[in-house]
Amino acid sequence: MAKPASYTYLTDNEWDRKTAELDRIASSCGLCPRRCNVNRLSGERGFCGAPGGLVISSIFPHHGEEPPISGSGGSGTVFFTHCTLKCLFCQNYQISHLAERRPYTPSELAGKMLSLQSMGCHNINLVTATHFLPWVVRALKEAAACGLMVPVVYNCGGYELASVMSLLSGIVDIYLPDMKYGGNAPAERYSQAPDYATVNREAIREMFRQVGPLRSDESGIAYRGLCIRHLVLPDGVAETQAVVDFLTSAFDPHDLYISLMAQYRPLHRAEEFPEINRRVTAEEYEPLRQKFIKAGFGGFYQDVSLMNDKFIIDFKKRKSERLAED
Numbered sequence: 001m002a003k004p005a006s007y008t009y010l011t012d013n014e015w016d017r018k019t020a021e022l023d024r025i026a027s028s029c030g031l032c033p034r035r036c037n038v039n040r041l042s043g044e045r046g047f048c049g050a051p052g053g054l055v056i057s058s059i060f061p062h063h064g065e066e067p068p069i070s071g072s073g074g075s076g077t078v079f080f081t082h083c084t085l086k087c088l089f090c091q092n093y094q095i096s097h098l099a100e101r102r103p104y105t106p107s108e109l110a111g112k113m114l115s116l117q118s119m120g121c122h123n124i125n126l127v128t129a130t131h132f133l134p135w136v137v138r139a140l141k142e143a144a145a146c147g148l149m150v151p152v153v154y155n156c157g158g159y160e161l162a163s164v165m166s167l168l169s170g171i172v173d174i175y176l177p178d179m180k181y182g183g184n185a186p187a188e189r190y191s192q193a194p195d196y197a198t199v200n201r202e203a204i205r206e207m208f209r210q211v212g213p214l215r216s217d218e219s220g221i222a223y224r225g226l227c228i229r230h231l232v233l234p235d236g237v238a239e240t241q242a243v244v245d246f247l248t249s250a251f252d253p254h255d256l257y258i259s260l261m262a263q264y265r266p267l268h269r270a271e272e273f274p275e276i277n278r279r280v281t282a283e284e285y286e287p288l289r290q291k292f293i294k295a296g297f298g299g300f301y302q303d304v305s306l307m308n309d310k311f312i313i314d315f316k317k318r319k320s321e322r323l324a325e326d
């Protein structure tokens with residue numbers, strides 16, 4: 001039987017201390033690096049547009065995440081609306097902006113989490129939850145009190161404050177953040193986030209401090225650790241080399257798993273920018289894959305030739321590689 005998730009050991013006092021601190025931050029909102037200073041608790045909206053309370057676009061067992069996350073039972077995914085980034089090539093635009101969305105109370109979400117666990121999902125996968133954290137943590141506390149015990153996966157765009165992430169210590173067992181860009185300039189141009197690379201690196205350090213390397217049980221299901229996603233963009237605009245340089249200088253590559261994605265499609269407003277208005281080629285992707293492998297990172301890699309127009313890319317096509325194991 002799987003080891004209970006870290007949050008099952010939190011006391012009521014510890015839960016309450018975390019929610020109180022998140023409430024304090026949200027009351028003059030600094031949940032993300034934009035620090036809008038609006039009172040989210042009273043319903044004011046900032047850059048992300050999120051209201052005071054949960055709004056969710058979909059909840060479902062996801063079978064297309066990386067193999068240790070989806071496993072055989074699926075990853076219990078909760079897809080939140082109102083992202084704090086405004087990527088003009090948003091790959092989840094159909095889910096984030098066009099899907100049905102509705103408000104949830106923390107109690108309703110707690111019930112959904114328990115249902116996902118009952119369905120056999122290996123974890124609760126929170127997708128872009130940062131701007132809803134006061135309410136998400138309340139839901140987790142309630143679900144834990146009612147028997148939730150699978151790990152929480154924090155699946156995010158990587159535009160996070162390390163100080164806010166530190167409040168998730170003891171709650172989140174698996175971090176699945178993006179490193180979207182190696183530099184701030186492309187982040188400003190494509191995501192309206194001119195400090196993205198700077199804050200992203202600090203957040204990654206904090207996440208690794210909390211959970212360390214990605215670890216899986218005897219069935220190959222992840223139960224703790226960090227896995228970093230990087231979506232290769234056309235024309236080198238994601239500055240992938242700078243991502244490699246940072247990670248090799250900040251960490252032992254053998255402690256890190258990278259999910260290097262080739263699935264980019266020119267969606268949303270990408271057609272306005274000729275340099276990203278096309279797919280990534282194998283000639284662009286393969287040398288980057290080799291850089292990560294040669295540096296010693298564990299990884300999940302995609303085959304560019306298998307990328308198609310399916311809305312949800314099949315990560316089962318990925319394979320785990322590490323040069324020493326080849």
Ligand code: SF4
Pocket residue numbers: 029030031032033034035036037038040045046047048049050084130131
């Ligand atoms: S979570 Fe939303 S309101 Fe709060 S600082 Fe970030 S963008 Fe602004």
